Amino acid sequence: MLLDIRNLNVSFGSTAQPFQAVSGLDLAINRGEIVGIVGESGSGKSVTMLALMGLIDAPGRVTADALQFAGQDLLGMKAAQKRQIIGKDIAMIFQDALTSLNPAYTVGYQLMETLRLHTPLRGAALKQRALELLEQVEIPDAKSRLNAYPHQLSGGMSQRVMIAMAIACQPKLLIADEPTTALDVTVQAQIMELLVNLQKQNDMALILITHDLAVVAEVAQRVVVMYAGEVVETSSTELLFNTPRHPYTQALLASIPEHSKGAKRLSTLAGVVPGQYDRPSGCLLSPRCPYATDTCRTQRPPQLPLSGTSVRCFTPLNDSGIPSHE
Amino acid sequence: MLSFILRRIAVVIPTFLGVTLLAFALIHMIPGDPVLVMMGERQIDPEFYASALKRLGLDQPLYVQYWHYLLNLLHGDFGTSIVSNEPVIREFLTLFPATLELSLCAMIFACLLGLPAGMLAATRRGTIVDHVTMGSALTGYSMPIFWWGLILIMLFSVSLGWTPVSGRISLEYDIPPVTGFMLIDTLLSGEEGAFKSAAHHLILPAIVLGTIPMAVIARMTRSAMLEVLREDYIRTARAKGLSRGRIVIVHALRNALMPVVTVIGLQIGTLLAGAVLTETIFSWPGIGKWLIDSISRRDYPVVQGGILLIATMVISVNLLVDILYGVINPRIRHAR
Structure with missing residues (x-):
């Protein structure tokens, strides 16, 4: 190394x-x-x-x-x-x-x-x-x-x-x-x-x-996705682009203009990265995350390994891009 | 580079014209005239008074006098002193080295202290070093020259007896003027102790005259350095693994010097104005004292010529600064 x-x-x-x-x-x-x-x-x-x-x-x-x-x-x-x-x-x-x-x-x-x-x-x-x-x-x-x-x-x-x-x-x-x-x-x-x-x-x-x-x-060969000072997902390039596990990674990929072909508006993730005074107490992405649960809003998720990648999320996405608990 | 210099010189010409007009107008606005001043309290025979004015050419309308003055200037004639009957330019050239020597030493003092002080304050920003340095600079800047000069004389000359009170050198030495710079002439004369005496006489006036420029240079250096230290290329220099000292001196100082050189150039004017006061306090036989004496004698040609010559110097220095920019900053050199 x-x-x-x-x-x-x-x-x-x-x-x-x-x-x-x-x-x-x-x-x-x-x-x-x-x-x-x-x-x-x-x-x-x-x-x-x-x-x-x-x-x-x-x-x-x-x-x-x-x-x-x-x-x-x-x-x-x-x-x-x-x-x-x-x-x-x-x-x-x-x-x-x-x-x-x-x-x-x-x-x-x-x-x-x-x-x-x-x-x-x-x-x-x-x-x-x-x-x-x-x-x-x-x-x-x-x-x-x-x-x-x-x-x-x-x-x-x-x-x-x-x-x-x-x-x-x-x-x-x-x-x-x-x-x-x-x-x-x-x-x-x-x-x-x-x-x-x-x-x-x-x-x-x-x-x-x-x-x-x-x-x-x-x-x-590998990609590290960062959000608000934390690593939220690390994975090989292939895995990351095919099956993003973190909602933030998914949103980033969706915001590539080519992925919005035919749509009237480009896909975006509402809001901005939290600053010094508006950091949420739970998961840093929770205010912007479409899948956020009550747990997400109150507790910080740890970085956990998941099928070849490493994700900081309570409800990582499955292969179809849907949170695993739903 | 040559066309750059020529362009700068062309800009200077109207400035000269303005200075002649101003110098001429100001001195004629002061009540009284040379004849009246020379006569003093005594009764003047009106006939004599009229003939004296006529002899000096002061009976003509002001615009005619100004016109003659300009014509003479074009021939390189700065006039003749009414009091001493010496050509103004010759008196100026005799006295100027004394002022130049004093100003140069004051400037060297100002730069030697001001530049490092500014750099130190900038690199130690927000610390006690910064506050003390900038506090002293502000104090120095606010110091009235005549008061500061008297205080230093009281302390170092009267109480401690370290330095002489006035003049350029002790009376026991008779130094033949070669360059006009006392420090150099004393060395050339080979007289023992003469150089030391000259240096002793110079040190206090130089400090007094250099205090304000030093403060200005220190403050300017600090702010310019702070600005430059935030630049991307400083980050690059650090990413190269260069030492802190090399980054500050090689990468930051050269860019920070731009505004500082401007300020040093502008300080030349302040310096000459300050020289008038400093020379009066220390009885320094330079053009400052000469001008003051001439004003009280209403010696029109000397005042006009003296002011014009001083203005010429200030303008030349600023011109030099402009050209120096081109040397320091390649972007200005190449601009059209």
């Missing part, structure tokens, strides 16, 4: 009235595997990954029972020691590539900065490696792009640069946080293809955070 997160909690705000952005999250990632994390905005997907990277600042608080990466304990590690892993073995790319690059430095500078930090490469060899990386992410005319400033690049091109920076030290795990959300549809497909190719070439694990279920269905 490459990454093992157990009982991860991330909270913000005062200690008296904390906002639980992520609670009791378990996540395991194997070497070379592609895992999709899905869920609507505010479900804690990005926060989980930022916590893993050590990028949550005070007053945010991160606790976990275990945070193991490639046999190393990230929790007890000193900051300086962790920085030797972050950016080298675990790399991350972000949603908005245009603002994720420093406007004051050239592409080459920012790329070589990572290499200089984590590799012994210097001088001409360093520049050569930077050039190779730009070519690897299929940037045309890579040589002149080294001297370009971020504002001279398009969104897709910037994301390619970000990817080049992320894979610079051949990480074992790449986290892509909605890497294509800010891009044109045509460019989205290219970037996804690039990511998957790189994943195969470098045999790295890829965590793909996205809203785009179609992308997940296409590339991911």
